[in-house]
Amino acid sequence: MSWRSPTDGFAPSRASQQVVQDNVRVMDKTWENIQKKSKLSGPQRRYRVKLLLDVLLMGFCCTLAAFTNWINNQLKQKDVAPLESLDTDLCTGEKLIQLLEIIGDESLGRYNKTPKLRIQKVENMNKALEFIRRRGVNLTNIGAEDIVDANVKLILGLIWTIILRFTISEISEEGLSAKEGVKDFHVFFYGVNEGPHPMHPTSISKISPSAGRTVLPCKLLMRFRENPASFTKHPVFRCALIHRHRPDLLDYWALDKRKRHENTQLAFDVAEQQLGIPKLFEVEDIVDVAKPDERSVMTYVAQYFHAFSAQDKMGVAGRRVGQMGVVMQQAWEMQNEYERRVRALMDAINGIQSIWGSSGFAGYSDARRQLHEFETYKSTTKRGWVAERRELDSLLGNIQTKLKTYNLRQYSPPQGHTLQDLATCWDSLVEVEAARKRAITVYIRDTKDALKKKFANAANQFQTNLNNISGSLTDLEGDLSNQLDTVQELILRLEPLKNDLQDLERLNAECMEAHIEDNEFTIYSVEDLSFDFGLLTQSVVKKSAFIENQMVARTKTNITPEQLEEFTETFRLCDVDNSNSLKREEFKSALQAEGTDFGDTTFENLFQSAVRGGEEVSFEQFIDFMKAQQEDRANPEQLKVSFQTLAGDKPYITEADLYRGGLAPALVEYLKQAMPTRGEGYDYAQFVDGVFV
Structure with missing residues (x-):
């Protein structure tokens, strides 16, 4: 045709x-x-x-x-x-x-x-x-x-x-044409031996890490292309491809390699039911044929490539969405963290301001405690807030940078959470801090001034009272009984000053606690006032005792004035505690001063006869006792003999001779002042002649 x-x-x-x-x-x-x-x-x-x-x-x-x-x-x-x-x-x-x-x-x-x-x-x-x-x-x-x-x-x-x-034609990867890739897969699909799984570590090690999942077997089976006839077919590897991409669909390692038809049918069923890959031919068309139709196989295999490619596209899309989701989630978490931390910082700032606004001072110690707490707050809490504020600035900047990097809409903090809101709150904190520090320091300063003035007023008044009592004591005159009444009145006036002195000591302790080292409102310290008070009290007591003794002496008409003066002076010198009475040891010293020698038993008898049932020897009892002793006292010649005995027949007596005679130190000092000097000692003969008439 x-x-x-x-x-x-x-x-x-x-x-x-x-x-x-x-x-x-x-x-x-x-x-x-x-x-x-x-x-x-x-x-x-x-x-x-x-x-x-x-x-x-x-x-x-x-x-x-x-x-x-x-x-x-x-x-x-x-x-x-x-x-x-x-x-x-x-x-x-x-x-x-x-x-x-x-x-x-x-x-x-x-x-x-x-x-x-x-x-x-x-x-x-x-x-x-x-x-x-x-x-x-x-x-x-x-x-x-x-x-x-x-x-x-x-x-x-x-x-x-x-x-x-x-x-x-749509299947191509890294220079492998679709037909070559499918041909290689064809070799793998029908012409492999019973070796390891295609994704066994021994096989994986020969695959480039950058190889795509959709080209399994293209890269993996390049070693099979040279001589595919050298491998015998095995249907179990029809399941290998599915296991490579979806190991959740079947267990490759559990397959029985001898069940050729069952393995092929399993691969067809899983591909059709789970992967949407329809079956294009029957199991017998593959397993029972020496060389299956290549075009049919390639058509069927191409569906695997498209299925896994779609799966990879879904994976890529999922990864892309996941990556963006991660970015959005991170940005969202950073934004939530920023808002939470801003809110927490502002709440803490407002809270401390509320506490300061409602707090008062319960005294200087409480003010000092609050000042210490304020300084501690500035060195700890406040510094933590400063660091937190800087970190919030950086965090917001990081959020905006992250959003800008991924071309996302910039973040605008909600009302009350902006950096400007935080700055306003911070400025308010600074103002309240200044007012707080000023209130504490003013209170402490005023409290110190009040303490100084209070102590100064009490100290000045105390000194005035001492001066008044001292002046009244100096101005004593008139009859002894009137003078004694006046002295007793002064003693009564001294009693309340003891309480005043205790108040001064308490005020001084408060001043010391307030670290007041100098008081410009007074020149008196509590130590000075205590010393003056002790001296004045001693003077008043001595004056009272002196007047009482004088009144007693005036009643002793059988004692010469010289004897009375001598006894009085001895009593005054031996009355160490100024109690106007002599204790046991003081009475012994007085007797020794008057030249009376005795043993312990003799002294005890003398003391009991002097106190007459009491515990201490009063001035009147001492005068009476000495008067009784003087009636038996030696004359001046006998006294000179006594001095000569102590002096060791020397015409003078030394201080050592007096101590060797057992005289009290106070009496030795008195004799050293009363006796005229002679050579290396004192002229006792001239002293005795001058004393006696």
Whole structure:
């Protein structure tokens, strides 16, 4: 037949006139090899040829079924009725246009729906073929009339071309073309041994870390490309690909490698039910065939690539959303932390101001305690707040920087949480701090001034009272009885001054606690006033005793004035505690001063006779006792003899001689002053002559 123009819608193409049997030979080169190399006899050769034709027929049927299932899976996306017969259902062009609109994601415009006439079918088919050509696919020897005439061979070629363009050509990774990648996967899918899992560490170590997940097996199986025939097929590895990407769907290590059909069926079922990869052929078409149809396998395998690619896209999208979510979450947490910390800092500042506003002072000690607390607050709490404020400034800056880095909307703190609000609160704190410090220091200063004035007034008044009593004591005159009454009155006036002195000591302790070292309102200290008070009290007591003694002496008419003066002076010198009475030891000293020698027993008898049942010897008792003793006293000559005895027959007596005689130290001092000096000692003879008449 002659070739007709493609414009002739009813003319069959040249390809439609080719003999199908010749094309079958070309599909598998082993046909020619068998014809050339076979040394079998005629019947044997015919038997082998029949087997080969059966195999080729099985592959043809597998391809037809696989392509039909593939088209139906695509049409299902738009709820289009499935094909029942690939050769007859596509001849109208309607299903083909619907298929191209789905996989091409583009409308082909108006076309003849439910065409009845051949020309309508050809128009539909030309529209479909023109769309394919616009997509860069060169259709050779395929015309619209061939498809309309249900040329199965060309229909399969057209469908395979569509699959290559719209499904397999999209698969490419790092220089591997789609066909090479799928071919490698084909080797892996059907030609691997029973070695380790493709993702076993021994295999993983040979894969670049940057290799994408969608190219498993492209990189992994490059080592299988050189000699795929060296590996025996094993269906268990049909599960390996699923396990590589979705280990949660099946357990590769639990598979029994001997169950070829079961493993293949498991892979098909998991792929269809869990991954949405429909089954294009039966298990027997793969497991029980020496070499399954390559185009069917590539079509099916391509669906894995697209499924895992979509999964990776979801993963990338998830990672992108997750990363942005992490950024947003971090920013949100930082914003919450900023607001929480600002609120906590401002609450703490307001709280301390409220405490200061309601606190008073319960005295100087309380004021000092509050001052110490204030200084501690400034060195601890306040510094922590200063650091927190700086950190909040930095935190807000970090938030804005983070948001700007990811082109996110800048953060505006809510009302009452801005840095300006914090600055206003801080300025208020500074003002309240100044007022607080000023209030404490003023109170302490005023308290110190009040303490100094209070002590000064009491001290000055105390000194005035002492001066008045001292003046009254100095101005004594008149009758002894009147003087004694006046002195007794002065003693009574001294009693309340003891309490005043205790008050002064308490005020002085308060001043010391307030660290008052100098008082400009008085010149008197509590020590000075206590000393003056003691001296005045002693003077008044002595004056009272002196007047009483004088009144007693005036009644002793049987004693000469000289004797009375001598006894009085001895009594005064030996009355160490100024009690106007002599205790046991004081009485012994007085007797020794008067030159009386005695032992312990003699002294005890003398003391008991003097006290007359009492415990101490009064002045009157001492005068009476001495008067009784003087009646037996030696004359001046005897006294000189006594001095001469003490002096060791020297015409003078030394201080050592007086102490050797057992005289009291006070009496020795008195005699040293009373006796005139002579040579290395004192002239006792002249002293005795001067004393006696």
